[in-house]
Amino acid sequence: MSEQVERGRGRGDVDGYEKHGGFPVYRAAEDDGGPDFGRLIEAMRVLQDAAVSVSAPADVVRQAAEQAEALAALLEPHRVPEGQQPGGRSMGLPGRGSLLMLPWTVDKFDATGVRSTGVFRRFHMGGNGAAHGGTLPLLFDDLFGMITHAYGRPISRTAYLHVNYRKITPIDTPLVIEGQVDRVDGRKTFITAKLMDAEGTVLADGEALMLVLLPGQP
Numbered sequence: 013m014s015e016q017v018e019r020g021r022g023r024g025d026v027d028g029y030e031k032h033g034g035f036p037v038y039r040a041a042e043d044d045g046g047p048d049f050g051r052l053i054e055a056m057r058v059l060q061d062a063a064v065s066v067s068a069p070a071d072v073v074r075q076a077a078e079q080a081e082a083l084a085a086l087l088e089p090h091r092v093p094e095g096q097q098p099g100g101r102s103m104g105l106p107g108r109g110s111l112l113m114l115p116w117t118v119d120k121f122d123a124t125g126v127r128s129t130g131v132f133r134r135f136h137m138g139g140n141g142a143a144h145g146g147t148l149p150l151l152f153d154d155l156f157g158m159i160t161h162a163y164g165r166p167i168s169r170t171a172y173l174h175v176n177y178r179k180i181t182p183i184d185t186p187l188v189i190e191g192q193v194d195r196v197d198g199r200k201t202f203i204t205a206k207l208m209d210a211e212g213t214v215l216a217d218g219e220a221l222m223l224v225l226l227p228g229q230p
């Protein structure tokens with residue numbers, strides 16, 4: 013996906029694109045973590061959905077806990093430093109293969125904006141069939157980061173993020189989020205986006221100021 017970025021278009025007067033402040037330079041994982049990584053992440057998401065929605069007999073809960081502990085022990089010796097794991101860098105996987113991110117798929121990524129589609133799952137539910145209010149800023153924030161990147165700006169930090177909740181955001185319903193850079197002013201990138209249902213009804217809109225980091229800024 014990074015190859016699609018029209019490098020330099022939105023740099024403005026910001027130097028040192030490759031430096032990203034104090035950030036290490038992140039590269040996309042070449043093979044999306046290998047043939048079974050996406051499968052593992054999706055299985056983990058199904059498990060998350062189950063963990064927040066089941067009411068199972070004590071014996072089943074005990075077995076599940078033992079299996080979850082065994083799985084964690086299997087993976088534990090393979091931790092690597094930030095920027096080396098496929099999670100979050102696998103551009104071909106929903107949510108870039110990060111369990112933290114909403115499992116949404118990017119279908120437009122260029123300097124004119126980014127669009128992503130997906131569903132909020134049971135794991136993301138707040139109450140009465142609606143997505144938890146805290147999960148929407150997560151979706152917006154990650155989109156804003158991608159929009160900044162697609163515009164050719166260095167990785168930036170969110171200085172502020174505002175979300176207007178216009179209508180209830182349902183779970184298990186295909187939705188789309190789309191946004192773009194509105195204005196650039198030196199280190200400042202102003203971005204807006206809308207979350208919509210399949211009929212184009214706006215469920216939430218958001219705006220953010222993303223600030224290009226100064227050299228050495230964490």
Ligand SMILES: CCCCCCCCCCCCCCCC(=O)SCCNC(=O)CCNC(=O)[C@H](O)C(C)(C)COP(=O)(O)OP(=O)(O)OC[C@H]1O[C@@H](n2cnc3c(N)ncnc32)[C@H](O)[C@@H]1OP(=O)(O)O
Pocket residue numbers: 014038039040041100101153154155156157158161168169170171172200221223225226229
């Ligand atoms: C793998 C391969 C490729 C992957 C490709 C995919 C893309 C990859 C996607 C990643 C997606 C992640 C995207 C998450 C991004 C976060 O979520 S970052 C985490 C959340 N944010 C933070 O933790 C930021 C914490 N805050 C800070 O670090 C510092 O406050 C900041 C934001 C760096 C700014 O500090 P500073 O550099 O000292 O800035 P400062 O001089 O105070 O202000 C600069 C200007 O901005 C203005 N400003 C600053 N804050 C504000 C504010 N809140 N409101 C209004 N104006 C403000 C100032 O007034 C000033 O304006 P001017 O006077 O220049 O006109």
